[in-house]
Amino acid sequence: MSDSSRDMKGNRPSKAPDSAASVSLHDETENEGKADARERVSVWGGRIALGVVLFGLWELLSGRLFNQFWFSKPSLIIGRIVEMAKSGDLWYHVSITLQESVTGLVIGMVAGTLLGVLIAYSGRFERWIYPYIMAIYSLPRVSLAPLFIVWFGIGMTAKVIMVVAMVIFVAFYNAYEGIRNIDRDLLDMMRTYKAGRMHMLRWVVLPSITVWILTSLRLNIGMALIGSVIAELVGANRGLGYYITYSSGMLDTTGIFTGLVLIMIIAVAFEQIIIQFERRLLKYR
Amino acid sequence: MEIKSPKLVIKDLQVRYNTKGQRTLALQDVNVSVKDGEFVSVVGPSGCGKSTLLKVVAGLLKPAAGVVTIDGRPIDGVPDQIGMVFQNDALLPWKTVFDNIRLPLEIKGISRAEQKREVERLIQMVGLKGFEHFYPKQLSGGMRKRVALARTFAYDPSIYLMDEPFGPLDAQTRVTIGEEFLRMWEQVGKSVLFITHDIEEAIALSDRVLVMSKRPGTIKAEFEVNLERPRPFYDIRFDPEFKQLQKRIWENMMDGN
DSSP states (O other), rough: OHHHHHHHHHSSOSSSSHHHHHHHHHHHHHHHHHHHHHHHHHHHHHHHHHHHEEEEEEHHHHHTTOOOHHHHHHHHHHHHHHHHHHHHHHHHHHHHHHHHHHHHHHHHHHHHHHHHHHHHSSTTTHHHHHHHHHHHHSGGGGGGGGHHHHHTTSHHHHHHHHHHHHHHHHHHHHHHHHHTTOOOOHHHHHTTTTTTHHHHHIIHHHHHHHHHHHHHHHHHHHHHHHHHHHHHHHSSSSSSHHHHHHHHHHTTTHHHHHHHHHHHHHHHHHHHHHHHHHHHHTTOO | OOOEEEEEEEEEEEEEEEEEEEEEEEEEEEEEEEEEEOEEEEEEOSOOOOOHHHHHTTTSSSOOOEEEEEEEEEESOOOTTTEOTTTTTTOOSSOOHHHHHHHHHHHTTTTHHHHHHHHHHHHHHHOOOOOOOOOOSSSOHHHHHHHHHHHHHHHOOOEEEETTTTTTSSSHHHHHHHHHHHHHHHHHOOOEEESSSSHHHHHHSSSSEEEEOSSBBBHHHHHHHOSSSOOTTTGGGGGGGHHHHHHHHHHHTTTOO
16 A cells, blocks of 8 residues: 555655555554444443442342332342243244344335335326325324234234334335435436446445335334334233233233343344445445 | 537526425526537535535426537436546445445446456556455545445546536645646546646636626636646746736635625
8 A cells, every 4th residue: 555655656756645644544444443443342341340330230220229119120020030031931932023024124114215216206197196105103002903913813814914114114215315315416416327227226226225125123122112012012922021010910010121231222223234234334434 | 728519518508496485596507518528517605506516407497498418418317427426435334445446347347357457547546456345334524425436437437527526625635636636637538527626726726717606697708728737736926927827716706796
């Protein structure tokens, strides 16, 4: 790298301000690398410290400031998780919730994104259908759960459909906005090179909407978990939602909190996976 | 300058914009002709429709009246042989320098090996060796401009349409890039229609400078630049003939605006 930079300087000795700038670019990226590492340490350090303080307070105050029966405490929750892991209950409930949310998430993301792209390119039809989509969107979809249970029973199908219903709108909306926000200059540029449909799609459209799709995927992780758990609350005999209702029926607050904590862990784990995806796909930014 | 056949002819062009129910006349009675291998600049105040003119020639905008012909054939849609250089570069941010320059070759369906050879040659030519795998965001404004120029050279058009290409650059970089571009153009020798608001830049580069009036834009004057080529892009500015031409164009632009 440094050789070629010298090359550039050598070609235009006196007035080459921007090639001089490019030489310093290499040093900057190196320094940035170090600064990045320091930043990461401080961010993670802060996160862990905050978690220790919050859970520590909960642990300490539970049973002293407020009643342990209603609020449980972290040590009990961890104990419960270990206990469930040993008995096999943990995987029994977690696996079904995961299965429902992931299946629904994939179906909803694909369908919603395709719909968004198609409708954004549908011309007049877009204007016809848009108010209806918004009308369904504004419906509290949680209230559809009982309907789905009636239609599809308490098995997998109802839950997956509930998840799809939660996820599809965000996916649709992001894909739609993504298409509408494609840089017009880039499209014009492609047209002046006489690019065909496939080239447009591969070089401009897909890379442009990738950011939007990743955003919707991130937002939808939470949505998918809400969908599957809500459906399980309404009617199920397995899953984290079922475990929460069951525990609440027994006035077992530790059980309820355990269910909630497990859902949180799943959401955070998913989110981290997607952050890795983003790093790879959006490295140009 | 020897007489050559006209490459590009714009005849009685009129362009209207329809925005929010309001009709604005952007261009009226525009007549321009660019000979083969000629460098023509259009100068004018901002908002006079200079860029609109270029978009019509590029086939991106339909005129309300008038015709544009390239090699005698009226254009319908985007013509085959035009290479546009945009003010903001229009580089693909998610592609590396190499891939950005490769784009027109890929669209033309040229084989990978040949693409590679050609892109390497162009990268060498614009002085970006060692930056093949950089993304546009990692480059300075001047370097991005070089990528944009290399991409247009890769397409090898017979007319270059340039929309204030050096506009967003700082004064120094502007001169460097202008100088380099002039050298490269002297080698390829294709027709250029160059839009700018910088009179000095226009004179230094062109064979002819056209002055456009305020909206609705029309060509109100034409100046031949009889400075010898190859010319020094910067030092030519101290030539007395250059000074005189600059004064005349400036007065013409101010006149009636």
